[in-house]
Amino acid sequence: MSLTLENLLERGYLPQELPPPFNSQTLAKFVANAKGGGFPFSSKPASTSIPEVFNLARTGILRRELSIPNPIHFSFLADYVVDNWAGLEKEASTSSYSLSTPVATDTKRGIGRKNKMDLRSERRAQIYAQGRYLLRADISRFYSSVYTHSIPWALHGKEFSKKNKRLKNLGNSLDEFVRNCQDGQTIGIPIGPDTSLLIAEMLLCKVDAELERQKVIGLRYVDDYELVFDSEPQALEGLSALQGALLEFELHLNPSKTRVLPLPQRVEESWVDTLKGFALDPVSPNFKSQLMAFFDTAFELSHAFPDTGVLKYAAGRIANIRDWKAHYDVAEDLLVQAARVEAGALPVVLNTLLRQKVNDTPRKERRRNLLLRTIIEHAPQRHSSEVAWSVWGCIAEGITIPTEALKLLVKMEDSVCAVVGLHARSIGLAETPSELDPLAIALTSDELYDSRWMLAYEAAVRSWLKPASSGKDFVANDPNFGKLKAAGVTFYDPAKTSLPALPAPKVRPTAPEEYDLLNMEFDEPEDLFYS
Numbered sequence: 001m002s003l004t005l006e007n008l009l010e011r012g013y014l015p016q017e018l019p020p021p022f023n024s025q026t027l028a029k030f031v032a033n034a035k036g037g038g039f040p041f042s043s044k045p046a047s048t049s050i051p052e053v054f055n056l057a058r059t060g061i062l063r064r065e066l067s068i069p070n071p072i073h074f075s076f077l078a079d080y081v082v083d084n085w086a087g088l089e090k091e092a093s094t095s096s097y098s099l100s101t102p103v104a105t106d107t108k109r110g111i112g113r114k115n116k117m118d119l120r121s122e123r124r125a126q127i128y129a130q131g132r133y134l135l136r137a138d139i140s141r142f143y144s145s146v147y148t149h150s151i152p153w154a155l156h157g158k159e160f161s162k163k164n165k166r167l168k169n170l171g172n173s174l175d176e177f178v179r180n181c182q183d184g185q186t187i188g189i190p191i192g193p194d195t196s197l198l199i200a201e202m203l204l205c206k207v208d209a210e211l212e213r214q215k216v217i218g219l220r221y222v223d224d225y226e227l228v229f230d231s232e233p234q235a236l237e238g239l240s241a242l243q244g245a246l247l248e249f250e251l252h253l254n255p256s257k258t259r260v261l262p263l264p265q266r267v268e269e270s271w272v273d274t275l276k277g278f279a280l281d282p283v284s285p286n287f288k289s290q291l292m293a294f295f296d297t298a299f300e301l302s303h304a305f306p307d308t309g310v311l312k313y314a315a316g317r318i319a320n321i322r323d324w325k326a327h328y329d330v331a332e333d334l335l336v337q338a339a340r341v342e343a344g345a346l347p348v349v350l351n352t353l354l355r356q357k358v359n360d361t362p363r364k365e366r367r368r369n370l371l372l373r374t375i376i377e378h379a380p381q382r383h384s385s386e387v388a389w390s391v392w393g394c395i396a397e398g399i400t401i402p403t404e405a406l407k408l409l410v411k412m413e414d415s416v417c418a419v420v421g422l423h424a425r426s427i428g429l430a431e432t433p434s435e436l437d438p439l440a441i442a443l444t445s446d447e448l449y450d451s452r453w454m455l456a457y458e459a460a461v462r463s464w465l466k467p468a469s470s471g472k473d474f475v476a477n478d479p480n481f482g483k484l485k486a487a488g489v490t491f492y493d494p495a496k497t498s499l500p501a502l503p504a505p506k507v508r509p510t511a512p513e514e515y516d517l518l519n520m521e522f523d524e525p526e527d528l529f530y531s
Contacts, residue, residue, distance in 0.1 A: 003085040003104035003111065006032035008078045012110025012194030014491070015066045017056055017347070017385060018416060019392040021423070021496040024071070026489040031075050034483075039079060041072050041480045046449035049073045050183045051190060052415050053451065055384040057343040059309045063383075065144075067190035068416075069181040070453050071491075072480045074193065077177040081195055084170060091155060092201035095208035097220040099123060102198045111194035123219050124226065124267040130217050131228030133235040134265055137242055138257035139223040143196060144188045150249045151175045151199060154206045158248065174199070197222075203249055210245040211238075228263065235260045271301040271310055280318060288327045291318075295334040302342065311338040315348040328356055332363070336370050343386045346374065350389060354396050354499050368399050375401070379408035384416055391420040394429060396498050406435035415442075415455035422464040423494050436465075443467035445474040448481050458492050461485050 010028035034040035049070035056064045069077075081088060085104070093101050099120055105112040128134065139145075152161040152171025161171060178189055178199070189196045200222065208220060211227070216238055218227035225242060229235040239260070243253060278294045281287060298314035315338055318331065332353060339349040358364060371390045378386040387409065394401055401409075401424055409421045418439050425433050439455065443465055447456040459465040460475045467474060476482045 001104050001106065003082050003089075004032070005035065005079055005082045007104070007106055008082055008110035008194065009075065010110070011105075011108065013071070013074055013078070014068060015054060015056075015192035016109070017066065018054065019347075019388050019420060020499065021392065021420070021493045022416070022491060023493060024491060026487070027071055027075075027484070027491070030484065030487040030489050031079075034487075035079070039076075040483055041075060043076075044479065045445075046072075048180045048182075048184045049449040049453065050451045051181060052454055053384075054192070054388075054416055055382055055414075057346070057383060057385045059307055059312070059342070059344055062307070064191060066192040067182070068454065069190055069193060070449060071484070072449075073177070073180045077174075077181055077195055080173060080177050081198065084174075087170065088174075088198060088202065092198055092205060095201075095205040095220065096212060097208045097218055097225075098201065098205065099219055100197070100201065100222045102194075102201050109194050111198055113197070117221070120219070120221055121267045127217055127219055127226065127228050128263055128265060128267065131230055132263050133229045133232050134261045134263050135218075135225070135227040135229065135235045135238055135242075136257070136259055136261065137225040137227070137239070138254045139246065140252050140254035142223040142251070143191045143200065145251060146187075146189045146200070146203065147250045148175045148178050148186045148189065150203060151178070153249065154203045203251075207242075207245040207249065207251075210248075211241060214238075214241055216241070232260060232262075269305070269308065271305050271308065272313070274301065275310070275314060275317065278317075280321075282321050282323045282325070282327075287325070288330055291327060291331055291334065295338070298338070309342070309344060311342040312345040312348055314338060315345045315352070319348060319351045321352075324356070329363070332356070332358075333366075336366060339370060339374075343374075343378065343383065346386055347389050350393050351499065354393065355501065364397075367393075367397055371397070371399060372402065372405060375405045376408060379405070379412055379417075382412050382414060384412075384414050387412065387414070387417045388420050391417060391424055395420070395424050395427070398429070400429050400431050403432040403435055406430055406432060410436060410438050413452070415452045415458075418442075418452075418455045419458050419492050422459055422462075423492070426462075426464055426494070440465040440467060443474065444469075445478060448475070448478055454491055457481055457484070458490065461490065462492075462494075 006028045009031055010025050013024045014022055031040060049072065051070065052068035054066040054068060056066050058064055089102065095101070099115045101114040102111045103114045104110070151174050152169070155171035156169060165172065179186060181190060182188065189199055204220065204223070211218070216227050218225060227238050227242070229238055246252060275298060278290065278297070280290055280294060284290065295314060298310055302310040315335055324331065335349045335352055339346045353367065371393045374386050374390040391401065406421065409417055421436055422439070424430055425436050430436060439459065442452040442455045443460050444456065444467065447453060457475060460467065475485050
């Protein structure tokens with residue numbers, strides 16, 4: 001299918017890891033409709049902008065910094081990608097190794113991956129059967145280390161591109177639009193927007209072409225390579241070939257994740273097999289025992305495999321259970337324990353908790369403690385995802401946020417957390433509302449193109465804060481954001497204070513649907529929050 005500007009801006013702009021109220025639907029409609037009379041934005045007053053940073057919990061102690069580019073400059077990038085989609089898609093679809101080929105979609109994301117991760121096990125079995133040694137390799141900090149000038153290298157050739165840096169061709173223009181989204185920086189591409197998957201695949205397709213020329217057998221999922229050889233010396237030669245091909249694009253392998261292994265090897269992680277094998281039948285009289293045994297095993301495995309998302313996967317396995325009967329209380333206790341020890345599991349755990357209303361005081365207090373302790377523990381470390389989801393959880397549960405937590409929220413200097421906090425204040429859930437007043441320092445015309453553009457815009461148009469220069473509407477006076485305000489564009493929907501009920505299944509399942517939560521380097525879309 002073809003890619004549309006509205007779809008890319010609506011589904012391929014904001015990171016999917018944000019709490020449910022964050023969306024770009026009104027932006028997508030405005031830009032797509034306005035384009036018929038000419039593109040609505042200007043490169044002035046700022047030719048570049050600084051993206052928001054959303055600090056995401058992954059597994060163990062690992063973190064990832066997601067980017068939320070300025071909507072003005074990302075709209076320019078999205079428009080260019082859509083106008084040139086046919087050629088760009090072709091360039092990103094040439095690899096016989098890739099299981100992450102980008103395709104236009106109209107469901108979860110604007111640009112998705114052609115194959116789900118569960119295909120990887122099947123393909124592993126196929127390629128492992130063709131050799132005796134396996135080379136596993138991972139690119140070091142892939143998205144963060146991409147050199148944007150390598151985009152034209154991939155599209156037009158390195159030698160030609162270096163000689164024609166100012167030529168207005170596809171590669172140079174795409175390079176420029178990407179740099180404009182990140183303050184002109186040439187190192188790294190944003191993690192979060194769908195356009196980065198497209199760019200990543202275009203680059204790695206050229207790396208794959210060199211391996212294909214040497215007739216290497218293998219597969220790749222985003223930046224993870226698995227290549228097979230008949231002997232260990234051949235595997236080491238293959239490693240040299242891969243390193244050389246990556247160096248052409250100034251990319252490097254991660255030495256801690258690159259190794260040569262004798263075959264046979266497992267095609268799926270042992271902990272995944274173990275948890276998948278558990279019967280979880282909500283209609284069984286033994287369901288309570290099944291739940292406890294399942295989580296006991298998951299807790300043990302989380303210690304044995306600390307750098308994987310064991311507890312996140314475990315929480316995801318039961319996220320779609322509809323018929324709890326008398327067993328929900330024990331499930332919640334186990335889920336809360338999982339969320340306390342693995343921060344990355346919190347959004348998945350909340351997916352179950354917030355769909356189950358409770359009335360007893362002790363359980364309400366346990367939920368309150370989970371959410372408030374998470375805020376107080378993680379806000380000083382500027383852990384965006386844990387704080388944002390916990391504050392939104394407080395909104396969904398009607399929990400008042402204490403003064404201590406509000407003070408920590410302000411010190412984070414994080415727009416996503418600030419906006420959710422201001423929403424909580426607007427509905428009377430801030431113990432000391434004035435504690436959030438210092439956030440108004442971000443309400444300036446300069447900040448609209450800086451690292452807190454979302455706070456500056458959203459708090460101003462919703463009148464959640466008053467700018468220091470009273471009487472001056474800095475949003476309306478900006479030639480670009482003024483148009484967004486006039487069109488009613490927002491990036492946060494306060495009406496989304498709860499998760500939608502799960503639809504009734506067409507056929508009663510014997511076990512809940514599985515979720516693809518296993519790719520810890522580049523997480524698959526997790527459709528856990530929207531039905």
